Amino acid sequence: MKKVGIYAKKNHPDVEKIVFDIRDRLNRDDITVLLEDSVAELIGQVNGFSGDEIPDLVDLVIVLGGDGTLISVARQIGERRVPIVGVNLGRLGFLTEITRDELPGMLDRLVTGEYKISERMMLDSFIYRNGQQIGKYTVLNDIVINKGALARIIDMDASIDGRHLCTYKADGLIIATPTGSTGYSLAAGGPIIFPEINSLLISPICPHMLTNRPVVVWSRSVINIEVKFQDDVVFFTADGQVGRKLLPGDRVEVRRSESRTLLVRSPSKDYFEILRTKLSWGER
Structure with a gap:
């Protein structure tokens, strides 16, 4: 050194x-x-x-x-x-x-x-609008799609590796790494995942259907979320620090990043x- x-x-x-x-x-x-x-x-x-x-x-x-x-x-x-x-x-x-x-x-x-050193998985997230990529964010903790203060429930179509998972009707959705499982996802009722396990965590925020529960999937899964309907502003945030507004029809793709965070x-x-x-x- x-x-x-x-x-x-x-x-x-x-x-x-x-x-x-x-x-x-x-x-x-x-x-x-x-x-x-x-x-x-x-x-x-x-x-x-x-x-x-x-x-x-x-x-x-x-x-x-x-x-x-x-x-x-x-x-x-x-x-x-x-x-x-x-x-x-x-x-x-x-x-x-x-x-x-x-x-x-x-x-x-x-x-x-x-x-x-503890190696921690990161996520790459991409935002698509009208078929064009308009943003890319790499995160250590999580990406979050959530409504503005006065917005009603958001409709979001979720798929994993091209297969339909469900349509979430909720205040928002969190996709987290194991490191991020002790962040916003934990507050939303998600599980704690040991940080060196390679997996992705999907946690709905205040889902309208009580049967919508957090889901843990393989780290090589590709998750797609499409915003279907909204009355007001919907935001995408990366690690709770940067982000942008989403429009109806926007698609967010999340996958494991080749980047790794090395923590001493x-x-x-x-x-x-x-x-x-x-x-x-x-x-x-």
Whole structure:
């Protein structure tokens, strides 16, 4: 490891000190640290790099913040297979599982190469209008089709590998990776899927038919959703961060991406401990 990039949620009060500490520690082993533009500006450094540029220049990135910050960086890295160290500056995250107190020890392990990586599946999603592709989004967590605040129930035809699944009449639909199963899908009543299982999860949001339940399908499945009817605005969102408006007749295609997110794991936690902590399992 010769070069490390740093991204951060810059409105945290301690980010500046943490960035200096990381840089000082890594520089002692002749590791060059590249800062994303907003981080460089925060600490008064003029030679920052764009978020899209850094993955081509480094061997590993460190993300300071929460799960949302890490998800955004994962999309920027895309297919470049650069490992991500997620450092949570608040409460323990599902993805940013390394705490601030654990960071010094993790930096030592990064220098010596004594760390493990969890490979996470991503999704490619395509939006088609009148037979023409008008958008492509790669996500780590999920894509969501949902109604505007005043819209009525949406009608959506769903198919898997060209075979009709059903017509959902619901407030919306979530298609999630196993990593994303603990996000919006979980709030909508979907199951938790172990993150390294290759599968896709389809979860309706407030379905009109109570028999419409979440469905888990093979990761190689190709899912198509066509918006059939709407009274008002319907939105497509990718990882809850970017997206666009959909029109009647628009088709959303979702399939497993060739890109994978590589997460450096905390040496002191396993996935089930994170679930117990985040979801308060066993507490009264």
